[in-house]
Amino acid sequence: SQTIHQWPATLVQPVGSPLSLECTVEGTSNPNLYWYRQAAGRGLQLLFYSVGIGQISSEVPQNLSASRPQDRQFILSSKKLLLSDSGFYLCAWRAGSSGTYEQYFGPGTRLTVT
Amino acid sequence: GDSVTQMEGPVTLSEEAFLTINCTYTATGYPSLFWYVQYPGEGLQLLLKATKADDKGSNKGFEATYRKETTSFHLEKGSVQVSDSAVYFCALSPQGGSNYKLTFGKGTLLTVNP
Numbered sequence: 001s002q003t004i005h006q007w008p009a010t011l012v013q014p015v016g017s018p019l020s021l022e023c024t025v026e027g028t029s030n031p032n033l034y035w036y037r038q039a040a041g042r043g044l045q046l047l048f049y050s051v052g053i054g055q056i057s058s059e060v061p062q063n064l065s066a067s068r069p070q071d072r073q074f075i076l077s078s079k080k081l082l083l084s085d086s087g088f089y090l091c092a093w094r095a096g097s098s099g100t101y102e103q104y105f106g107p108g109t110r111l112t113v114t
Numbered sequence: 115g116d117s118v119t120q121m122e123g124p125v126t127l128s129e130e131a132f133l134t135i136n137c138t139y140t141a142t143g144y145p146s147l148f149w150y151v152q153y154p155g156e157g158l159q160l161l162l163k164a165t166k167a168d169d170k171g172s173n174k175g176f177e178a179t180y181r182k183e184t185t186s187f188h189l190e191k192g193s194v195q196v197s198d199s200a201v202y203f204c205a206l207s208p209q210g211g212s213n214y215k216l217t218f219g220k221g222t223l224l225t226v227n228p
Binding site: 032034043044046049051090092094100101102103104105106107108110 | 146148150155156157158159160163165203207211214215216218220221
């Protein structure tokens, strides 16, 4: 069965510091991968998605970036965090080549920028 | 573009009450429809789905029927429990899933009191 991991689970970082959040998926190949943010409420904001190694699509211009160095690894980064980057970051995956379109989410990373 | 509208709540019910959370959508053709649930501090979990008109998705006592004529996918449960307290998201994937993305509603917070 497929499993998705995110780490760290919680993170407290000062303004201006760098960020690296990691997401890995097990039990599937060539998944589509996604980064979402949930800030101060319930809504989900899609930040990035990737359909393959090195292929990144950005949904929102901001000081965050994403990379996919391996098939089942997705990394969210920032060179300098802002207060507004605080939130709950969720990684998700979808089967890359099947007739089903649902996404499966990881447990999330709670980021607090102080 | 595609959109999902769901009642924002919050919805507060007593244990064993009947639950309905309304969800309507705007999309061309026949999108796939989903309900996700998010318990406090956790990622989203796929609750149920329907991929064609008149399909009924069901899981853990929850049901939702894909109504093409009313472009709706309302979530129902006959008798809620305290453990059902969570945020519920309605979502759609366009017909064929070619844009790789899900469109989410804003979420509905459900609180069930004993």
